[in-house]
Amino acid sequence: MTRFKNDEEMFTYLLRKSRKELVLEIKAEVLEELKNHFSKLGASIRYLTSNEVCETYRISPAVLNRYVNDGLKYSSKGYKCKRLFKNEDVVNFLNGGNYVG
Numbered sequence: 001m002t003r004f005k006n007d008e009e010m011f012t013y014l015l016r017k018s019r020k021e022l023v024l025e026i027k028a029e030v031l032e033e034l035k036n037h038f039s040k041l042g043a044s045i046r047y048l049t050s051n052e053v054c055e056t057y058r059i060s061p062a063v064l065n066r067y068v069n070d071g072l073k074y075s076s077k078g079y080k081c082k083r084l085f086k087n088e089d090v091v092n093f094l095n096g097g098n099y100v101g
Contacts, residue, residue: 046087047075053085057094067093 004010014022048056054064068074072093074083 047084048087048090050083050085053090057090 004013017025050061050064053059054061059067064072068083072085073089074085076083
């Protein structure tokens with residue numbers, strides 16, 4: 001968001017902008033701040049659900065289950081929770097035919 005010298009300058013600015021423009025501007029700034037924050041934390045790890053893995057790599061759920069049985073690692077917390085796969089692990093598994101990591 002634009003920085004203002006005083007309240008009058010801010011009020012004039014807000015009157016000129018539509019609500020939609022303001023929402024889009026704020027959204028862009030928030031997304032940029034979140035991106036910067038998480039990149040500083042090293043949170044570039046991307047997790048995929050089973051469905052996302054199947055769609056992304058064009059495999060069936062049965063093939064994914066076979067990969068899991070063959071050593072593809074995943075995360076799951078609690079009873080009947082979704083399996084989450086690190087994208088990096090899936091890529092390594094598919095490239096090498098087995099899990100190296």
